[in-house]
Amino acid sequence: MKKAIFFLLLIIQLAPVAFSQVQRFPKPDFESGYEQPVPTQPTPRAAVWDYIDILVLISAMSLITWFILKKRSRRSVFWVMIFSLLYFGFFKKGCVCSVGSVQNMVLALFDSAYAIPITVVAFFSIPLIFALFFGRTFCAGVCPLGALQDIVGLKPLKTPAWLNQVLGIVPYIYLGLAVLFAATGAGFIICRYDPFVGIFRFGMNSNMFIWGVIVLGTGVFIARPYCRFLCPYSVLLRWMSLLSRHHLTITPTECINCHLCSESCPYDAIAGPSSEKYPGNVTTEKWKLGVMIVAIPIVMLISGWALSQLSVAFSRSHYVVKTAEQIRLEDTGQVNYTTDASEAFRGTGEPTTGLYARAAKVQEQFKLGTWLLGAFLALVIMIKIINFYIWKHRDGYTPDKAFCVSCARCVDYCPVEHERLAELKGVNLIE
Amino acid sequence: MSNPETNKKIYAILNRTILITSIFLILVSVFFVTNYLQLKSNDPLNSPALEQLYKNLDSDPNNDMLRDQIRSLDLLARKAYFTKQWQINTGGALLFIAIIILVIAFKIKSNLRQKDPGLNKLEENWDDRLMTRKWLSLSGVILLSVTILLAILTNREMESASFIVKKQKDLPIPSENEVMKNWPAFRGPFSNAIAYYTNIPLTWDGETGENILWTVDVPRIGFNSPILWDDRLYMSGADEEGQEVFCFNADNGELIWRKPVSNVPGTPDELPDVTEDTGFAAPTMTTDGNHVFAIFATGDLACFDMDGNQVWVKNIGHPDNHYGHSSSLIMYENLLLVQFDQADVAFVTALDGATGEEKWKTPRDMGLSWSSPILAKVDDQWQFVVNATPNVVGYNPETGEELWRMDCLSGEVAPSSAYADGFVYAANDNAILAAIKLGDIPELAWEYEDDLPDVCSLVANKDYVFMPSSWGTVTCLDAKTGEQYWLQEFDDGFYSSPVIVGEYVMAMDLEGVTQIFKADKEFELVASNSLGMVANSTPVIADGRIYFRSTEKLICIGEK
Numbered sequence: 001m002k003k004a005i006f007f008l009l010l011i012i013q014l015a016p017v018a019f020s021q022v023q024r025f026p027k028p029d030f031e032s033g034y035e036q037p038v039p040t041q042p043t044p045r046a047a048v049w050d051y052i053d054i055l056v057l058i059s060a061m062s063l064i065t066w067f068i069l070k071k072r073s074r075r076s077v078f079w080v081m082i083f084s085l086l087y088f089g090f091f092k093k094g095c096v097c098s099v100g101s102v103q104n105m106v107l108a109l110f111d112s113a114y115a116i117p118i119t120v121v122a123f124f125s126i127p128l129i130f131a132l133f134f135g136r137t138f139c140a141g142v143c144p145l146g147a148l149q150d151i152v153g154l155k156p157l158k159t160p161a162w163l164n165q166v167l168g169i170v171p172y173i174y175l176g177l178a179v180l181f182a183a184t185g186a187g188f189i190i191c192r193y194d195p196f197v198g199i200f201r202f203g204m205n206s207n208m209f210i211w212g213v214i215v216l217g218t219g220v221f222i223a224r225p226y227c228r229f230l231c232p233y234s235v236l237l238r239w240m241s242l243l244s245r246h247h248l249t250i251t252p253t254e255c256i257n258c259h260l261c262s263e264s265c266p267y268d269a270i271a272g273p274s275s276e277k278y279p280g281n282v283t284t285e286k287w288k289l290g291v292m293i294v295a296i297p298i299v300m301l302i303s304g305w306a307l308s309q310l311s312v313a314f315s316r317s318h319y320v321v322k323t324a325e326q327i328r329l330e331d332t333g334q335v336n337y338t339t340d341a342s343e344a345f346r347g348t349g350e351p352t353t354g355l356y357a358r359a360a361k362v363q364e365q366f367k368l369g370t371w372l373l374g375a376f377l378a379l380v381i382m383i384k385i386i387n388f389y390i391w392k393h394r395d396g397y398t399p400d401k402a403f404c405v406s407c408a409r410c411v412d413y414c415p416v417e418h419e420r421l422a423e424l425k426g427v428n429l430i431e
Numbered sequence: 432m433s434n435p436e437t438n439k440k441i442y443a444i445l446n447r448t449i450l451i452t453s454i455f456l457i458l459v460s461v462f463f464v465t466n467y468l469q470l471k472s473n474d475p476l477n478s479p480a481l482e483q484l485y486k487n488l489d490s491d492p493n494n495d496m497l498r499d500q501i502r503s504l505d506l507l508a509r510k511a512y513f514t515k516q517w518q519i520n521t522g523g524a525l526l527f528i529a530i531i532i533l534v535i536a537f538k539i540k541s542n543l544r545q546k547d548p549g550l551n552k553l554e555e556n557w558d559d560r561l562m563t564r565k566w567l568s569l570s571g572v573i574l575l576s577v578t579i580l581l582a583i584l585t586n587r588e589m590e591s592a593s594f595i596v597k598k599q600k601d602l603p604i605p606s607e608n609e610v611m612k613n614w615p616a617f618r619g620p621f622s623n624a625i626a627y628y629t630n631i632p633l634t635w636d637g638e639t640g641e642n643i644l645w646t647v648d649v650p651r652i653g654f655n656s657p658i659l660w661d662d663r664l665y666m667s668g669a670d671e672e673g674q675e676v677f678c679f680n681a682d683n684g685e686l687i688w689r690k691p692v693s694n695v696p697g698t699p700d701e702l703p704d705v706t707e708d709t710g711f712a713a714p715t716m717t718t719d720g721n722h723v724f725a726i727f728a729t730g731d732l733a734c735f736d737m738d739g740n741q742v743w744v745k746n747i748g749h750p751d752n753h754y755g756h757s758s759s760l761i762m763y764e765n766l767l768l769v770q771f772d773q774a775d776v777a778f779v780t781a782l783d784g785a786t787g788e789e790k791w792k793t794p795r796d797m798g799l800s801w802s803s804p805i806l807a808k809v810d811d812q813w814q815f816v817v818n819a820t821p822n823v824v825g826y827n828p829e830t831g832e833e834l835w836r837m838d839c840l841s842g843e844v845a846p847s848s849a850y851a852d853g854f855v856y857a858a859n860d861n862a863i864l865a866a867i868k869l870g871d872i873p874e875l876a877w878e879y880e881d882d883l884p885d886v887c888s889l890v891a892n893k894d895y896v897f898m899p900s901s902w903g904t905v906t907c908l909d910a911k912t913g914e915q916y917w918l919q920e921f922d923d924g925f926y927s928s929p930v931i932v933g934e935y936v937m938a939m940d941l942e943g944v945t946q947i948f949k950a951d952k953e954f955e956l957v958a959s960n961s962l963g964m965v966a967n968s969t970p971v972i973a974d975g976r977i978y979f980r981s982t983e984k985l986i987c988i989g990e991k
Contacts, residue, residue, distance in 0.1 A: 154537050162563040166570045202523060279557040303575055309582030312589040324594055331696050332741050353788040360594040367595075374578070381571040388564040 081141035089144030175232035223266030255396025307374030629933030637963020705755030877913030
């Protein structure tokens with residue numbers, strides 16, 4: 001524990017210097033014969049790299065899935081993780097990443113003028129396809145964000161089940177907001193608030209640095225905090241993984257209920273055995289469940305309405321609304337300064353009424369979007385609660401398909417697995 | 432790895448690695464922090480030495496030696512800056528590598544020390560499930576409550592920050608009856624100077640205080656007339672120092688709010704030239720019961736809600752005339768109608784009252800005008816009637832389409848038209864009083880040439896036309912034929928426009944004396960009431976009350 005704290009403090013102490021922004025240097029302010037270089041556009045990246053990236057992604061996904069499901073080797077998973085961190089993280093500088101690709105997909109759906117690159121489509125869909133069949137093998141070691149957190153998870157602590165579930169709501173909120181902002185053209189918030197991209201690129205502003213340190217620092221004690229309690233893409237992966245038929249199993253054969261796997265899992269993603277009989281009062285519980293189901297549409301309506309009342313505040317993140325607000329403040333004499341955006345707008349000669357009309361259109365989109373988001377979040381929470389009324393009988397320990405990131409740590413701890421491996425090597429462990 | 436001896440050795444190596452790496456990290460970090468602080472605190476380009484050299488160069492621009500000195504120092508500063516930057520970049524990479532080594536060392540150590548997890552739980556805990564359920568429910572309730580609370584707390588701000596224009600049904604358009612009961616523009620409802628209420632006192636005296644309910648100061652000078660909506664009076668004031676809009680309690684004269692109209696984009700850099708008796712706030716305000724609107728001699732046009740919150744403001748153009756802009760505003764439903772006849776440009780326009788958005792704009796081939804527009808309802812269709820040299824023109828207020836025009840005016844047109852029973856009456860000194868019979872093809876029904884007004888407007892009902900003048904005459908004519916019934920000469924001339932109140936006509940002269948006479952073919956003076964001060968505005972006629980504005984006072988008349 002002490003070492004973990006020491007390590008954390010060290011990062012906090014050193015990183016601001018390492019990641020401080022490069023300052024612009026002013027030009028010489030009188031003629032010196034120096035000629036300013038002509039600004040040039042960087043040459044576009046060769047298209048072949050797009051296909052290489054897709055190929056690497058597919059290869060990494062296939063390899064790690066094979067390691068998890070067939071080889072059942074945590075060590076192999078770890079090395080794929082290192083490779084992914086270096087390639088998709090530091091070499092590719094964290095972009096394009098599957099997590100952020102959600103926004104591109106949404107924008108492509110809502111903006112016909114946006115041409116989505118094939119790489120983005122691949123990065124969005126390939127991990128989901130794998131999750132649909134094999135569980136979240138992408139999270140296990142191909143996602144550079146997950147890999148980075150996995151490495152710094154030096155002293156993972158157990159968190160209460162209820163806390164995991166409550167914090168598990170956050171990715172839905174984040175996903176909903178990301179979709180709302182991308183659909184309205186307000187921006188890509190997942191990328192804007194990506195805590196790791198600055199590390200991959202060796203440069204970030206102070207706010208991003210603090211955010212990155214908080215997430216990584218938390219990751220020392222709470223395993224993969226971003227993956228579990230923030231990552232919006234994980235929501236989609238959870239849904240897919242729930243349907244997977246070839247998910248990682250902890251034991252190769254029958255579980256002996258030794259409980260070692262459950263304690264080894266830093267993500268609390270292993271469900272223990274449960275009795276056949278429903279422990280609570282069945283009649284009362286049925287009534288409660290019925291009330292919950294009936295309440296779903298009502299809560300969705302209230303939630304949708306409530307969030308839509310804040311739609312104007314959300315819409316302020318859109319540049320059109322932001323500019324229109326500034327122009328209105330200037331025009332009504334409420335501010336005596338201008339901004340770059342307002343000056344640029346006035347330079348266009350467009351009448352303010354046109355800008356206001358566009359702002360109104362954006363606000364109407366946000367109104368609808370926040371309605372839907374509010375209803376969606378209410379539905380998510382209600383389903384989560386209802387899920388805890390449903391009792392499933394289990395004989396042994398099994399991975400929770402939604403939350404298990406298929407890291408294969410549990411496999412290493414399973415005595416049955418050890419026995420299997422020993423048998424393969426011809427060793428009798430009992431003797 | 433399973434051999435304890437080997438583990439011990441690896442453990443020792445790891446410990447040393449961690450120690451060395453940590454020392455390295457601390458040293459580099461000290462170096463870094465120092466370098467970083469130096470880079471932040473030192474601004475070599477703005478060093479006193481360089482600043483001094485710049486100053487010296489300013490006073491001796493041809494000194495090449497000085498230039499070389501500055502260049503050398505400048506180059507030195509840049510070299511120092513980029514060297515430090517390189518150090519930071521390189522050091523950053525070193526730090527990163529060191530951190531990775533540290534993480535790996537910790538990780539291996541952690542793996543070596545890994546203990547078997549304990550066995551303390553064998554079955555899914557029912558209490559855990561109940562607890563999770565409870566917390567999830569609580570989280571949902573908290574999230575929803577916070578959202579609702581925020582929605583309630585920010586409701587007003589959100590409303591005002593919204594660009595979504597409320598639908599028409601949300602902003603009520605006052606009915607004709609509501610307009611009639613109020614005094615929403617210059618010369619009252621539809622700017623036609625016919626009062627809805629007739630229960631006013633017929634006598635008052637500013638000297639003795641007879642029937643003077645209250646008198647209050649108006650904070651800033653203005654020659655515009657008050658307007659009234661419900662229980663509030665609105666007026667504007669302006670001078671070289673500023674432009675303002677005021678709201679008074681009509682019951683007791685209390686100043687409810689006053690708001691400046693300033694920092695208007697596009698406002699002229701220099702104030703326009705205005706005459707002393709026109710000033711910077713001659714145009715009367717208007718209202719639709721949702722907002723009040725004011726225009727000034729600068730061309731600044733402002734909209735406030737009834738509580739004094741500024742809704743929008745814009746400059747509509749720089750008025751170019753030799754007295755000062757004085758055409759008053761008028762509302763047609765939710766449209767603010769503006770007459771802007773200047774020396775260099777002339778147009779009429781309609782703006783959306785709620786947003787200021789231009790709905791239509793019709794250029795005019797007219798000369799200057801100081802007249803104010805009126806609204807006339809002809810065969811259930813409203814017309815927007817505007818006077819200027821040389822034409823009286825009727826427009827469709829919804830589209831700005833010109834419906835008709837009559838060439839009958841000349842000179843400097845200030846009086847506004849009057850409308851009654853299908854006739855528009857327009858007059859101006861050096862021109863004629865023209866009675867225009869509206870129809871499919873408007874025609875000049877009759878004309879009258881004597882004792883014409885040059886400032887005040889005329890007023891008419893279905894039987895008579897009453898025409899005061901600046902020289903103290905009041906002429907009564909037959910509304911249909913133009914036959915003169917009587918001509919009365921008073922001691923002082925009239926700038927304030929007359930108003931018909933039931934069976935009486937009220938006209939205030941230049942000395943602040945209101946002449947009240949019967950609206951009849953026989954002249955009969957009913958009363959001459961002195962306000963006790965000079966006032967040239969047109970009075971507001973309300974339920975049992977009359978409101979006058981002098982340049983600096985607001986006076987309420989009512990039965991005591």
